[in-house]
Amino acid sequence: MLSADFDGDNIRDKVYLDPDNGAVVYQLSSQKFKKVSSNQFEDSGEIFFDKTKNGFKVKLNQMRAGYAYQFRYEKETGKMRLIGMERYEFGPANNDGSGESSVNLLTNTYIGEWNYFDNNKIKLVKMPTIKKKMIFPKTYFDNLGNVLSTYIDKDVQYYLAEKKRLYKQ
Template sequence: MFTKKFLFVLLFPSLIFAQENRISADFDGDNIPDKLYLDSKIGAVVYELSSQKFKKVASDGFEDIGEIFFDKTKHGFKVKLNQMRAGYAYQFRYEKETGKMRLIGMERYEFGPANNDGSGESSVNLLTNTYIGEWNYFDNQKVKLIKIPTIKKKMVFPKTYFDTLTDEFYTYMEKDSNYYLAEKKRLYKD
C-alpha cells in the first residue's frame, strides 16, 4: 500500500536528498562551525556564519533543476547541481574584507546526446580569470568521438557574492559554448 509520503519520495527523490544535504564547517576562519543547507521553506540555499551570529544569508540564484549537493573546500564550499546528462558547480570562499562568501569559480560538464557530441567539462577560476575547457565532438565522417585540444582562455567576471548571484552561470555557459563551437568549427570540416 502506497502512502502519500512514499509517493512523494518516489516522484521527487532529488528534493528529499537535497533537503537532507547539509555542511557544517568553519568557513570564516574563527574555529566555530558555520552552516550550509537547502532551506525548503524559502526554496533557497542558505549559509549561516558564526562570525555573523548565524544570520541566514540566502541565494535564489540556483535553479531547482535537479539534485543539489554541497562539498566542503579548503576555505569555503561548492554548490553542485546535477541533471540527467549535465551539471554545474559554483565555488565560494569567505572574503574577510567584506564578511561575505565570494564566488571564486564555476564548473560545468555535459555528456551530450547518445553519440556524446559536445561532451566534456570546463571551469573558470574567477580569482585568476582563467578558463579551461576539455571538450569532445563527434566526427560523422570518421564515426568516432574526437577530443578537442585543451582550450585555455581569459574569462573575466565582476566580483560576485553568494547573495547577489544572478545570471553569472549563463554568461559563463554562453562564453564556454562559443569557445567550444569555434574550436569545433576550426577542427571539423563537415
C-alpha cells in the first residue's frame, strides 16, 4: 500500500492491491475514501506502487519485461488521470529488442532507448534514441481499456522501423 496526498487537500490518500479480488484500488480523502478500482492491470508478476511528484505509479514486473502507469489527480474531473506509461524488455538470450521506452501523455512525447542484435557483427548494438509523437485520448484509472496494448503496438512499430533502417542483413 502507498499512502500520500494525491488530491492536494493535505490529507493522506491510499493506493493498494485489494486482497479480496486482486484489483488495484485508490481512495481519496476529498471523496470520503470511496473505493475506485481498476481490474485492468495484468495480474501476472509483481505489482509495486511508487509515489511521484503529483501522484503515483503502478509498476508491474514480469520475468523479462515490465511496465508502469503514472497517474495524477485531475481537479476538473476529480479523477486520477493517466499521464504516462513506461515499459522495458530484456529480450531473448541475445537481448535482441532489449531496452526501454516511455510516453508522456501530457506532451504526447515518446522516447525509446532500444538495442538490437547484429547477426553479422555478432554483438548487441544500441540504437540512437527514438523520439516521436504518440497521441492517446484522455484516459483515467477506472477505465484504462486497451491503452497499454495500443502503446506496446506503436512502440514495437517504432522499434522495428528503426531497426530496419539501421540494420541491413
